[in-house]
Amino acid sequence: MFLSRRFFPYFIVQCLGALNDNIYKNVLLLMVAWASVSQLPMPVGLFVNLAAALFILPFLLFSAHAGHLADCRDKAWLIRRLKWLELLLMSAAALAICSQSYLVMLVLLFLMGTQSAYFGPVKYALLPQALEPGELVQGNAWVEVGTFLAILMGTLGAGVIMSAGQASAIAAVAVVSFALIGLVAGQFIPDLPPVSGGQKRKGIGQIIKAVWRQKNLFVAIMAISWFWFAGAVYLTQFPNFTRIELYATPALVSILLALFSVGIGVGSFASVRLAHRKVELGLVVPGAMGLMLFGCAFDAGLMWVEPPVGSGSYLLGEFLATGRHWGLLLSLFMVGVCGGIYIVPLYSFIQAEARPAERAQVIAANNIFNALFMIASAVLAIVLLELFGWSIPELFLLIALLNLLVLLLLYSTSLHFRLAFIRYLFGK
Known part of the structure; x- marks a missing residue:
């Protein structure tokens, strides 16, 4: 299945799209972090927060139209045009990076978020049409692996690029090259015509109402959105957590990101085996319980982290060579x-x-709900950390414990989910 024309070109397209988004976004943030105040159109803190908001905003504004378009058009046709748009935007971004036009780069970040918002619905709606029913879970596992590894490689790659000589030129070539490769891969996706002759376009409110009426779908979407809420908290807080709580250099942030991303990849393929290659909602319970237990263990692992002898921070090798730190790292991987x-x-x-x-x-x-939940995660972190003076470990512990509440809400509101777990538990 993986190397078939039905899946592999699409897999390359979606991986390179996520990779390019993250390289461009992180290159922009790193350029801003090292720019002189006189070069920036606004204060650094405002620029960074505005950049994050501008990338998420298109998912709220355009997802409804994107879903309608993906249902009414050939999905391969739509992907190819979105890749042409990406190449155009990344070509403009390359010029903006080389000329250090920060305001233009900010506008282009919003436009890249718009391109991603239109790619999102077709990205997942394509799979059931292109794959056999028995391949759907495996296909989703590959998509999750590709997405999180692309996020990781984009984040790390941006750091490598910006630490090299001629960083702007390398970044410009990279974003255009990845867009071009994705465009070429998109030409090999087989045609996937719309299932129906066309649907009446719905606004955001109508789409949400339609999903609300399908209770099991709505509950599943809420459960997915919680995952992105929790994940956004972890990924956003890792840099400060590393500096303040782990007494380590920024290099350790890359290790935390890698453990989290690779862990999701391992778990995605484990779910295929545990589900026997079929859609198995019974796995949501052990998944959520594991998120709670290992989230608490990750938090408890801080008990074994002590400041380094003397002043300064742990170097990466020093931190990893200390055996008492391994439990914390293993917990994050889990x-x-x-x-x-x-x-x-x-x-x-x-x-x-x-x-x-x-x-x-x-x-x-x-x-739409994923974007709302990620925005809510940022608001919660600001309120608890800045207004109430919580520490980052306290925030992480809250997120870990809330998995149990989410699980209780999930299974108290949906008989379908409860029965799925019972059937899985007893092998029926």
Whole structure:
């Protein structure tokens, strides 16, 4: 399945799209961090927060139209045009990077977020149409692995690029090259015509109401959105957590990101084996329980972290060579594993459960809620850390414990989910 024309070109396209988004976004943030105040159109803190908001905003503004478009057009045709748009935007971004036009780069970040918002619904709605029913869970596992590894490689790659000589030129060539390769790969995706002759376009409110009426779909979307809420908290706080709580240099942030991302990849493939290659909602319970238990263990691992002897910070090798730190790192890896086990069945379920003619619009509703939950995670972190004076470990512990509350809400509101777990538990 993986190397078939039905899947592999699409996999390359979606991986390179996520990689390019993260390289461009992180290159921009690193350029801003090292720029002199006189070069920037606004204060650094405002610029960084505005950049984050501008990338997420298109998912709220355009997901409804993106879902309608993906349901009414040939999905391969739509992907190819979106890749042409990406190449155009990245060509403009290359010029902006080389000329250090920060305001232009900010506008282009919003436009890249818009391109990603239109790619999101077709990205997941394509799978049930291109793959056999028995391949759907495996396909979703590969997509999750590719997405998180692309995020990781984009984040790390931006750091490598910006530490090299001629960083602007290298960054410009990289973003255009990845867009071009993605465009070429998109030409090999086989045609995937719309399932129906066309659907009436719905606004955001209509899409949400339509999903709300399909209770099991709505519950699954809420469960997926919680995953992105928790993941956003972890990924956003890792840099300060490393500096303040782990007494380590920024190099350790890359290790934390790698453990979390690779863990999700391992968990995604584990879910395929545990589900016997079928859509299995029963795995959501052990996934959520693991997120809670290993999240608490990750927090408890701080008990074994002591400041380094003398002043300064742990170098990466020093931190990793200290055996008492391994429990904390292993716990974070297992948080990622349990996240993969938790998320793959949920994505597979909404793809299989949604009506074929409206599948992309259901994915669009999911993207809208994901974006809202990620914004809410940022608001919660600001309120608890800045206004109430919480520490980052206290925030992490709250997120870990809230997994139990989410699980209770999930299974108290949906008989379908409860029965799925019972059937899985007893092997029926």
